[in-house]
Every structure is written in C-alpha cells, then in structure tokens.
Amino acid sequence: MMEVCNCIEPQWPADELLMKYQYISDFFIAVAYFSIPLELIYFVKKSAVFPYRWVLVQFGAFIVLCGATHLINLWTFTTNSRTVALVMTTAKVLTAVVSCATALMLVHIIPDLLSVKTRELFLKNKAAELDREMGLIRTQEETGRHVRMLTHEIRSTLDRHTILKTTLVELGRTLALEECALWMPTRTGLELQLSYTLRQQHPVEYTVPIQLPVINQVFGTSRAVKISPNSPVARLRPVSGKYLLGEVVAVRVPLLHLSNFQINDWPELSTKRYALMVLMLPSDSARQWHVHELELVEVVADQVAVALSHAAILEESMRARDLLMEQNVALDIARREAETAIRARNDFLAVMNHEMRTPMHAIIALSSLLQETELTPEQRLMVETVLKSSSLLATLMNDVLDLSRLEDGSLQLELGTFNLHTLFREVLNLIKPIAVVKKLPITLNLAPDLPEFVVGDEKRLMQIILNIVGNAVKFSKQGSISVTALVTKSDNRAPPDFFVVPTGSHFYLRVKVKDLGAGINPQDIPKLFTKFAQTQSLATRSSGGSGLGLAISKRFVNLMEGNIWIESEGVGKGCTAIFDVKLGISNESKQSGIPKVPANPQHVNFAGLKVLVMDENGVSRMVTKGLLVHLGCEVATVSSSEECLRVVSHEHRVVFMDVCTPGVENYQIALRIHEKFTKRHQRPLLVALTGNTDKSTKERCMSFGLDGVLLKPVSLDNMRNVLSDLLEHRVLYEAM
Amino acid sequence: MNTVVAKLQRQFQDYLVSLYQQGFLDNQFTELRKLQDEGTPDFVAEVVSLFFDDCSKLINSMSRSLERPENVDFKQVDSGVHQLKGSSSSVGARRVKNVCISFKECCDVQNREGCLRCLQQVDYEYKMLKTKLQDLFNLEQQIVQAGGAIPQHFPSYTILRPDIRPCLDA
Numbered sequence: 063m064m065e066v067c068n069c070i071e072p073q074w075p076a077d078e079l080l081m082k083y084q085y086i087s088d089f090f091i092a093v094a095y096f097s098i099p100l101e102l103i104y105f106v107k108k109s110a111v112f113p114y115r116w117v118l119v120q121f122g123a124f125i126v127l128c129g130a131t132h133l134i135n136l137w138t139f140t141t142n143s144r145t146v147a148l149v150m151t152t153a154k155v156l157t158a159v160v161s162c163a164t165a166l167m168l169v170h171i172i173p174d175l176l177s178v179k180t181r182e183l184f185l186k187n188k189a190a191e192l193d194r195e196m197g198l199i200r201t202q203e204e205t206g207r208h209v210r211m212l213t214h215e216i217r218s219t220l221d222r223h224t225i226l227k228t229t230l231v232e233l234g235r236t237l238a239l240e241e242c243a244l245w246m247p248t249r250t251g252l253e254l255q256l257s258y259t260l261r262q263q264h265p266v267e268y269t270v271p272i273q274l275p276v277i278n279q280v281f282g283t284s285r286a287v288k289i290s291p292n293s294p295v296a297r298l299r300p301v302s303g304k305y306l307l308g309e310v311v312a313v314r315v316p317l318l319h320l321s322n323f324q325i326n327d328w329p330e331l332s333t334k335r336y337a338l339m340v341l342m343l344p345s346d347s348a349r350q351w352h353v354h355e356l357e358l359v360e361v362v363a364d365q366v367a368v369a370l371s372h373a374a375i376l377e378e379s380m381r382a383r384d385l386l387m388e389q390n391v392a393l394d395i396a397r398r399e400a401e402t403a404i405r406a407r408n409d410f411l412a413v414m415n416h417e418m419r420t421p422m423h424a425i426i427a428l429s430s431l432l433q434e435t436e437l438t439p440e441q442r443l444m445v446e447t448v449l450k451s452s453s454l455l456a457t458l459m460n461d462v463l464d465l466s467r468l469e470d471g472s473l474q475l476e477l478g479t480f481n482l483h484t485l486f487r488e489v490l491n492l493i494k495p496i497a498v499v500k501k502l503p504i505t506l507n508l509a510p511d512l513p514e515f516v517v518g519d520e521k522r523l524m525q526i527i528l529n530i531v532g533n534a535v536k537f538s539k540q541g542s543i544s545v546t547a548l549v550t551k552s553d554n555r556a557p558p559d560f561f562v563v564p565t566g567s568h569f570y571l572r573v574k575v576k577d578l579g580a581g582i583n584p585q586d587i588p589k590l591f592t593k594f595a596q597t598q599s600l601a602t603r604s605s606g607g608s609g610l611g612l613a614i615s616k617r618f619v620n621l622m623e624g625n626i627w628i629e630s631e632g633v634g635k636g637c638t639a640i641f642d643v644k645l646g647i648s649n650e651s652k653q654s655g656i657p658k659v660p661a662n663p664q665h666v667n668f669a670g671l672k673v674l675v676m677d678e679n680g681v682s683r684m685v686t687k688g689l690l691v692h693l694g695c696e697v698a699t700v701s702s703s704e705e706c707l708r709v710v711s712h713e714h715r716v717v718f719m720d721v722c723t724p725g726v727e728n729y730q731i732a733l734r735i736h737e738k739f740t741k742r743h744q745r746p747l748l749v750a751l752t753g754n755t756d757k758s759t760k761e762r763c764m765s766f767g768l769d770g771v772l773l774k775p776v777s778l779d780n781m782r783n784v785l786s787d788l789l790e791h792r793v794l795y796e797a798m
Numbered sequence: 799m800n801t802v803v804a805k806l807q808r809q810f811q812d813y814l815v816s817l818y819q820q821g822f823l824d825n826q827f828t829e830l831r832k833l834q835d836e837g838t839p840d841f842v843a844e845v846v847s848l849f850f851d852d853c854s855k856l857i858n859s860m861s862r863s864l865e866r867p868e869n870v871d872f873k874q875v876d877s878g879v880h881q882l883k884g885s886s887s888s889v890g891a892r893r894v895k896n897v898c899i900s901f902k903e904c905c906d907v908q909n910r911e912g913c914l915r916c917l918q919q920v921d922y923e924y925k926m927l928k929t930k931l932q933d934l935f936n937l938e939q940q941i942v943q944a945g946g947a948i949p950q951h952f953p954s955y956t957i958l959r960p961d962i963r964p965c966l967d968a
Contacts, residue, residue, distance in 0.1 A: 420819065420821070424819055678881075679852075679881055679884045679885055679888070680848055680852060680885075681845060681848050681849045681852055681884075681885035681888050681889060682884050682885060682887075682888035684844070684845050684848055685830065685833075685845055685888040685889065686888075688830070688833040688838065688841050688845065689829075689833055691833075691837075691838065692832070692833040692835065692838075720884075722880070722884055753883075753884070753887070774884075774887065774888065775826040775829065775887055775888050775890070776829075777825070777826075777829045778829055778832045778833065
C-alpha cells in the first residue's frame with residue numbers, strides 16, 4: 063500500500079550534477095546575501111555620515127530575506143516536509159513584501175543619491191577653480207616680492223651706476239634672463255648709447271639713432287613692449303648659431319629732472335628723455351613672456367626712474383652744499399676783514415678824536431687869551447682870523463667825527479628833558495648878530511599848543527635847527543627869514559613815504575624855515591643831503607663849510623624818527639626847509655636832567671647829613687669823602703662790605719658803595735642792608751658808584767634794590783645835584 | 799710885592815694849564831681842587847700823596863707777580879691794575895689811567911711781555927706826575943709864603959670837552 067506522504071516530491075530530472083551545482087550556488091548566494099548586510103552595517107558604522115539608515119535597514123532586511131529564501135531552497139532539493147515548505151513560503155512572502163517596499167523606497171531615494179553625486183562634482187570643480195586662483199595669487203605675490211626686493215636693492219643706493227647695475231643684475235636673476243641692457247640717450251639727444259649690459263663686461267660702445275620706429279614704439283607707451291630679436295637694439299649677443307632667439311621685451315625708463323617734481327603731484331612725464339631697457343629671454347628655451355613678468359618689468363622701470371632722479375637730486379644738493387660752504391668761507395673771511403677794518407677805523411678815530419682836538423683847543427684857548435691882551439689893530443685882526451679859522455677847523459673835525467659815528471650807527475641820542483621854547487630863543491640869539499649884519503630880519507613863531515617841556519636830545523636838536531637856520535642866513539642876500547615851530551598831527555605835505563602818527567606821550571615837532579634868498583634848483587634838491595656835495599651855483603668860497611651840515615642834520619632827524627626835506631620853486635625864489643622830529647612830552651614842570659653850569663643854585667643844605675662811604679680803594683674813598691665833606695656832610699668811611707654792615711645804622715641817610723670791582727658780591731651788600739632795615743623810612747638810601755654806566759649795570763643795580771647809580775669820578779656839582787634829588791625823591795636813575 | 803705875587807700866580811696858572819694840556823691831568827683834578835677850602839687846606843696834597851703811595855705799593859706787588867714767567871698770577875695783576883685804574887681816575891691822573899687801560903688789555907689776554915711793558919710805563923708815568931705835582935705844590939708854597947692866594951678858578955676853556963658849538967660858517 064502506498065502511503066500518501068505529505069512530502070512533496072520534487073519534480074527532478076535525474077540529472078544529479080545540475081542539482082549539485084544548484085545546491086552549491088544557492089548556498090553561496092545565501093552566504094553572500096547574509097554577508098552583504100553585515101558588510102554594509104560594518105562600513106556604515108565606520109562612516110560618520112550616512113543619512114539613509116532606514117533605507118539601509120530595509121535593504122538589509124530585503125537581502126537577508128532573499129538570503130533566507132535561498133537558504134531554505136537548499137532544503138527543497140531533498141525530500142522536504144511540509145514545514146520546510148511553509149517556512150519557504152513565509153520567507154518568500156516576506157521577501158516579496160520587503161522587496162516591493164524597498165523598490166518603492168528607492169524611487170524616492172535614488173534621485174537624492176544622484177544629486178549628492180552632482181554636488182560632489184560641483185564641489186570638486188569649485189575646488190579646482192580655487193586651486194587655480196590660489197596659484198594665480200601666489201604667482202602675483204611672488205611677483206610682488208620680487209618687485210619689492212628689486213626696489214629695495216635699487217633704492218638702497220644713491221649712486222647712479224650702482225642703481226643701474228643692480229637693476230640689471232637683479233632683473234636678470236629674477237627673470238632668468240639671458241641678456242639685459244640699458245640704452246641711455248646721448249648728450250645731443252639724437253642717439254641712444256649702449257651704457258650698461260648684464261653679461262658683457264665691457265660693452266662695445268655703439269649707438270643707434272633715436273628715431274628708429276621700434277624705439278618710437280617703445281617710447282610711446284609706458285608698458286613693456288615685445289620687440290623683434292632682430293631689431294638693432296636687441297642685437298647684442300654674439301649670434302652663435304642659435305636656432306631660436308629668445309623673446310625680447312623693451313620698456314622705456316623716464317629720466318626725470320628735479321623740475322618735474324611738483325610738491326603735491328606725481329612727476330609729470332612731460333620730459334622727453336627716456337632710456338631704453340631691453341630684456342632677452344634665454345634662447346632655445348621656448349620660454350614665453352608672461353603677463354606678470356611684463357608687469358614686473360614695468361614696475362621696475364618706474365622704480366629705476368625714481369631712483370635715478372633721487373640720485374640726481376642728491377648730486378645737485380651736494381653740489382649746492384659745496385658751493386654754499388665755499389661761499390660761507392668767503393663771506394666769513396670778508397666779514398672778518400670788514401670787522402678788522404672797522405676796528406682799525408674806530409681805533410684810528412678814537413685816537414684822532416682826542417689827538418686832533420687837544421691841539422685844536424690849545425690853539426683856540428691861547429688865541430682867545432691872546433685876544434684879551436694888548437694888541438695893535440693888525441695883530442688883533444690876525445688873531446681874530448686865527449680864531450675864526452681854528453674854530454671852523456674844530457667844527458669841521460667835529461662834523462667829520464660825528465658823521466662817521468652816525469654812519470656807523472653807533473651814535474645814540476642823549477635824551478633829556480629841556481625847554482623847547484628856550485631852545486628856539488637861544489638859537490635865534492646865536493644867529494641874530496649875523497642876521498643883523500646882513501640886514502635879514504628873522505622872526506620866530508611858536509605855535510600856541512607847542513609843549514614847553516619836552517624829552518629829547520637837546521644838543522642835537524639845537525644843532526639841526528642851527529644848521530638849517532644858519533644855511534638860510536648864509537644863502538640869503540636879502541629878504542626875511544621866518545622860523546615856525548608847530549605840532550603836527552596829520553601831514554599833507556610830507557613826501558609820500560612818510561606817515562606821521564602821534565602816539566601817547568609823544569608828538570611830532572615840525573619846524574619850517576622859510577627864506578627869500580637864493581633858492582635852489584629843484585633838480586639839485588636830492589643832492590643837498592648827500593655829504594660833500596656843494597651846489598655850485600651859489601657857493602661863495604668864503605662861506606666855507608664842508609657840505610656836511612645838511613647830511614648830518616638829516617641823520618640826526620632820522621635818528622629822531624623824523625623826516626627832513628626842502629622845497630624851493632627855483633633859483634632866486636627862496637626856499638623852505640622843513641623837518642619833523644619825534645619828541646616826548648615831559649610830565650615834569652621843572653627842569654631837570656643835563657645840569658648846566660650853575661643854572662639853578664641849590665639851596666638845599668646838607669649840613670650834618672650823615673652818610674657812609676664804602677670803597678675798597680683808599681684813594682677814591684678819600685676823594686669821595688672829601689667831596690661829601692665839602693658839601694657839609696658828616697662822612698664815615700669803611701673799606702669792606704662786612705665792615706659796612708657792621709657800621710651802618712639808621713642814622714645814616716645815604717650809603718655810597720663802590721661797585722667797580724668785578725663780581726656780584728658788592729651788590730649783595732645792598733640786599734643785606736635791605737634785610738637789616740625792614741622799615742622803609744629807617745633804611746638809608748643806597749647809591750652805587752661805578753665806572754661804567756651801561757644799561758646792564760643800571761638794571762643790575764635796580765634789581766639789587768639800589769636807589770641810584772653814579773658814574774665815577776663824580777664832580778662836585780653832580781654830587782650836589784644828586785644828593786638833593788635823592789633826598790627829595792628817594793630815587794635817582796638819571797644822573798649819568 | 800704884588801707883582802711878584804701876580805707873577806708867581808701867573809706862573810702857577812700857566813704851569814697848571816700846561817699839565818692839563820700835556821695830558822697829565824684831567825677834569826677830575828679840577829674837581830679835586832674844588833674840594834680844597836679853608837677847612838681842608840691840604841686836601842689835594844694828601845690825596846695825591848696817598849695815591850702815589852698806593853701806586854708804588856701796587857707796582858711792587860705786580861712786578862713780583864710778573865717776575866717769573868712760568869707761574870704768573872694774572873688774577874692778582876688784574877686786581878692790581880683795577881685798583882690802580884680806579885685810584886688814578888679818582889685823582890685825575892690821566893696818563894696813568896690810560897696806561898692802566900692798555901695794561902688791563904694785556905692782562906686779559908695774559909700777555910706777560912705786554913704786562914711788563916705796561917708796568918714799566920706806569921712806573922714812569924706816575925713818577926713823572928709825582929715830580930710835576932711836586933713842582934706845582936712848590937709853586938703853591940711860594941705863593942702862600944709871598945702872601946698871595948692860590949688861584950682857584952680857571953678860564954673856562956680849560957674844561958676840555960667838546961660842547962655845543964654854533965655851526966656858523968659865515
């Protein structure tokens with residue numbers, strides 16, 4: 063009996079070999095299918111980024127199930143039970159489900175995966191591009207570095223030859239050139255001469271004319287220009303059978319002058335002078351000129367131009383400096399010579415000043431003495447002539463000496479307070495006798511607002527007025543002479559380059575002297591004030607004078623910050639001399655200053671006035687004491703500052719201290735006396751006796767608290783005046 | 799008698815004037831004479847003799863300083879010159895004073911030779927002045943003995959200072 067078994071009989075062909083192969087294949091497939099997910103898991107675990115895990119799981123499941131299917135297939139080759147079939151079916155069903163799901167999923171996934179690929183490609187391209195750009199930047203930086211280095215080399219020297227040589231050498235090195243040459247324009251500017259080359263030590267000095275078309279082409283642009291290797295400027299190397307001459311580039315180098323540099327501009331390339339730089343690549347190298355290399359060349363050419371111009375500037379400035387030094391030395395010598403000459407002249411003047419005056423005065427003195435004795439009329443006439451001539455001579459000498467001092471600028475006005483009205487009257491009194499003899503009436507008009515007491519140089523002002531009025535008298539044969547003095551504020555008749563501005567305590571005095579005498583040709587007027595010039599038309603030889611009077615007057619007027627001029631309508635029509643001078647207005651209503659031989663008898667009594675004299679020099683101490691005793695004072699003397707401090711007391715009204723000895727110690731005593739007597743009315747007045755009276759001494763005395771300064775040796779009258787002023791005002795700084 | 803006195807006075811005056819004109823004396827001496835009066839009849843003589851004593855002392859000390867050429871104490875010499883200059887200008891010894899001025903210059907540049915020369919000159923000048931003044935004082939004495947008065951005032955022309963002079967050319 064045949065049992066119905068639940069086994070399924072495979073429908074086999076009886077081919078066992080095929081079965082075996084299928085069996086083996088299924089086995090391997092299963093193994094593979096199982097290992098793939100393992101591998102996937104392994105590698106995905108390894109990788110950090112994989113966004114599709116779910117897909118992986120699905121895929122893994124799909125493969126596993128496929129594998130399972132194939133594995134189960136192994137059992138179906140032999141008689142299998144229903145269980146196996148069931149399992150097989152289940153597996154297949156699952157596999158089918160998963161596969162469909164996976165297939166559906168892949169439809170979504172695969173475009174994504176593909177786009178990843180696209181992005182990857184895109185990024186790769188970008189990276190390549192960036193790489194390229196980096197390459198470019200690096201190249202540029204290299205170029206820049208080269209340029210900087212070159213520039214530094216070129217500019218580190220100011221010597222022309224070094225600059226050019228360095229340029230060629232560095233360029234040759236940087237660009238690996240075969241030959242590099244510089245053509246400079248000749249002096250005529252019509253040719254270019256080969257001046258520097260890199261390889262050849264002694265370049266053959268040959269020239270090319272500057273008007274070649276290739277040269278014009280290069281000079282026409284500031285860029286580097288490729289030129290043919292066969293052009294005349296490039297034919298420098300010995301052509302020794304080279305197949306392919308390297309490419310040649312030429313660039314212009316402007317030769318700038320100092321005048322091209324404006325302060326705030328770049329140098330204008332308005333110069334026409336260029337040099338030519340020619341650069342040759344090595345032959346047979348198939349190298350090409352790259353853009354960055356050309357840029358390098360252009361930049362270098364500019365730098366060379368600047369460096370050359372700096373070198374030129376430096377050369378010029380060195381030359382100028384040498385010239386200046388020479389001039390300096392020459393000037394120094396000249397100045398020293400001039401100083402020596404001035405000193406010699408001053409010495410001469412100083413000596414002659416006295417030496418000439420002494421005999422002069424002797425003559426005058428003795429002649430006047432002689433005049434007072436018994437003389438016959440002829441003798442009297444002779445003596446008078448002698449007197450007149452000698453006083454003339456004395457005047458002349460004084461004039462000449464004054465003038466040289468005036469020109470020197472060493473003459474200073476001696477300012478003092480004086481009575482202006484009295485001055486005019488005195489002048490007139492001096493002139494009147496002569497005027498009366500010549501029958502020329504003189505009138506004096508003083509403006510009502512003319513100040514009476516003024517500050518100025520009385521002596522010199524008198525000299526000026528006397529000179530002018532004297533001239534008026536001298537040159538008039540008839541007519542009258544009028545002297546007018548007024549205060550001028552605004553001036554409408556002075557020469558146009560002079561403005562009168564009255565300031566606070568000063569005023570401008572205008573004096574007009576009008577005569578109806580000979581007059582002056584207007585053309586001669588400018589000459590009047592030049593020394594030694596005499597107007598020929600009316601010089602009566604007996605009138606004498608040296609022509610210096612007006613010149614001196616003019617200088618005095620200028621010293622007084624004024625102006626002097628003469629107006630005349632012509633010969634025979636008289637003339638008017640006008641001058642303005644600046645004078646100060648005095649606040650004092652009484653006369654002080656230059657003490658005249660006893661004009662104001664002093665009634666001040668010094669009897670019993672206690673004074674102290676301090677002087678290290680015995681002789682001068684005795685003299686000063688004698689002086690003061692004669693005036694009636696009670697005098698105590700000390701010979702040192704310590705002694706002075708010991709002896710001085712509030713009973714002493716005045717202390718005279720000698721400060722002639724050099725050093726500041728003498729002045730210290732003034733301070734110590736100030737310290738000793740704190741109450742002002744108890745402190746004695748302090749007066750310094752000194753040998754020089756310049757401003758610094760005065761200032762120093764004032765700064766040390768002295769009440770007055772006196773110039774030694776002191777005359778009796780001086781001392782008298784000084785004492786009375788001092789006791790009245792308690793301060794005295796004018797008695798010099 | 800009067801004529802004798804007058805003659806003596808005239809002689810005195812002329813001599814004095816000549817001293818001024820030869821440059822031995824200057825204004826200061828005049829001032830000095832003004833200080834002499836009945837109360838101090840010998841003032842001038844005293845001052846002058848003090849001055850001469852001073853001179854000789856200073857000259858001696860200065861010549862000692864200048865003796866050895868190696869170590870000349872120019873400071874000391876300078877102070878001596880300064881003193882001498884001061885004294886001579888107080889007295890009116892004009893020539894002595896002038897020599898002192900050049901002496902000071904030599905001292906400033908430390909010129910020993912120059913200093914020695916100036917020292918010699920100072921010595922000569924002061925001795926000369928001493929002699930002259932001695933003669934003058936002798937004349938004075940003679941006048942006093944003859945019963946006359948010493949002329950005090952001088953004709954103003956002896957005040958030798960250029961002053962305002964009228965620039966008259968006619």
